[in-house]
Amino acid sequence: MTELLQNRGLLQDLLDLALTAFVVYRLSRLVKGVMAQRILGVLCLLFLGHLLTRFFALSAARLLIDALLASSVVVLAVIFQTDIRRAFTVLTRHQHEKNETMSDVIDELVFAVASLAQKRIGALIVIERSIPVDTYLAVGTDIDAKVTSELISSIFLPYSPIHDGAVIIQRGKLTKAGCFLPLTQNPEVNKNLGTRHRAALGLSELVDAVVVVASEESGTVSLVVGGKKTDNLDPPALGKLLRRLVEPRWLK
Amino acid sequence: MSRSGKESHTLLVRALSVVLAFLLWFSLVLERHDELSLTVPVQVEGIAPGLTLGSPPPKTLEMKVSGPRIVLLRARLGEAPVYRVDLSRSGAGVTTFAAPERLVKLDPELTVETVFPGSFSVTLQTQATK
Numbered sequence: 001m002t003e004l005l006q007n008r009g010l011l012q013d014l015l016d017l018a019l020t021a022f023v024v025y026r027l028s029r030l031v032k033g034v035m036a037q038r039i040l041g042v043l044c045l046l047f048l049g050h051l052l053t054r055f056f057a058l059s060a061a062r063l064l065i066d067a068l069l070a071s072s073v074v075v076l077a078v079i080f081q082t083d084i085r086r087a088f089t090v091l092t093r094h095q096h097e098k099n100e101t102m103s104d105v106i107d108e109l110v111f112a113v114a115s116l117a118q119k120r121i122g123a124l125i126v127i128e129r130s131i132p133v134d135t136y137l138a139v140g141t142d143i144d145a146k147v148t149s150e151l152i153s154s155i156f157l158p159y160s161p162i163h164d165g166a167v168i169i170q171r172g173k174l175t176k177a178g179c180f181l182p183l184t185q186n187p188e189v190n191k192n193l194g195t196r197h198r199a200a201l202g203l204s205e206l207v208d209a210v211v212v213v214a215s216e217e218s219g220t221v222s223l224v225v226g227g228k229k230t231d232n233l234d235p236p237a238l239g240k241l242l243r244r245l246v247e248p249r250w251l252k
Numbered sequence: 253m254s255r256s257g258k259e260s261h262t263l264l265v266r267a268l269s270v271v272l273a274f275l276l277w278f279s280l281v282l283e284r285h286d287e288l289s290l291t292v293p294v295q296v297e298g299i300a301p302g303l304t305l306g307s308p309p310p311k312t313l314e315m316k317v318s319g320p321r322i323v324l325l326r327a328r329l330g331e332a333p334v335y336r337v338d339l340s341r342s343g344a345g346v347t348t349f350a351a352p353e354r355l356v357k358l359d360p361e362l363t364v365e366t367v368f369p370g371s372f373s374v375t376l377q378t379q380a381t382k
Contacts, residue, residue, distance in 0.1 A: 040271075
């Protein structure tokens, strides 16, 4: 404790430095793209210039640099007023929107799967979690679209050229369709199980993804995760299970 | 921007944020006031012809100055100040020099806290002729 009190100055400085770095980093995130790097770089050079001119007592150069530094806050606020306004809006809505996004994706997915199962149209949907699934996917078409029930339904309609294969949802976006998944090699799996279910089991044995399967034969919905299958899920149960298994951070 | 590009961009922004925070913090730390001890050599000059030093001044003055750390750093790393004892107007006898810090050329941002000795005397005597 005594040592801690003796080192209070050092701790204070470290805390000061850490807080400043955190605030600078959070502020720099308000600005999009490489502009943040440029602004930070210019500010670093200005501070370095301030230190050097102060040390070497270069009064005129110091006056110029200090004026630039002092006005930089106002200049940046004027230049990036749109970004700052947008950032403040995002800050206030962030949590609300995050939950909304998750809810939207799952609702759309559940609605699409329920409607496809009712019409006895087969569907295979993979929701990526912490382990990337890309290395286990064969062929497929890149899409990169918002997850909507209409889009999912139209992909799996029998006349769609990409209805065979799986749809992949990564970070809350529908990124690929028509992907072929590795089939399960587990000899204990029921031989009567269809290819869709085998593919769902196969992928879920390799990664932590959640796979939703709509059976065209039985019109039922199953959820596969970690090589385990849960069958005959009605829409509310599917939604509840998905909300439990998919954390918001995997959908952003 | 690809995922790896985004990661490297985030990493660079984080690194620049730390550098900027360090420079900001460092420039504030360097403005904090501190104290520095200086040893100022004393130089005697301007002794009139025919006079000689009876009792010389101290060889050095010990000064304690205070000011912003960056100015103290400059004072420590830069050329040491010298105290010049000008005896050109002094005749034979004892001359006392008080508050010698006033004659030491220091950065205007520095304040002299203490000087030792605070005053001293120099005795000039006539050179003995053969």
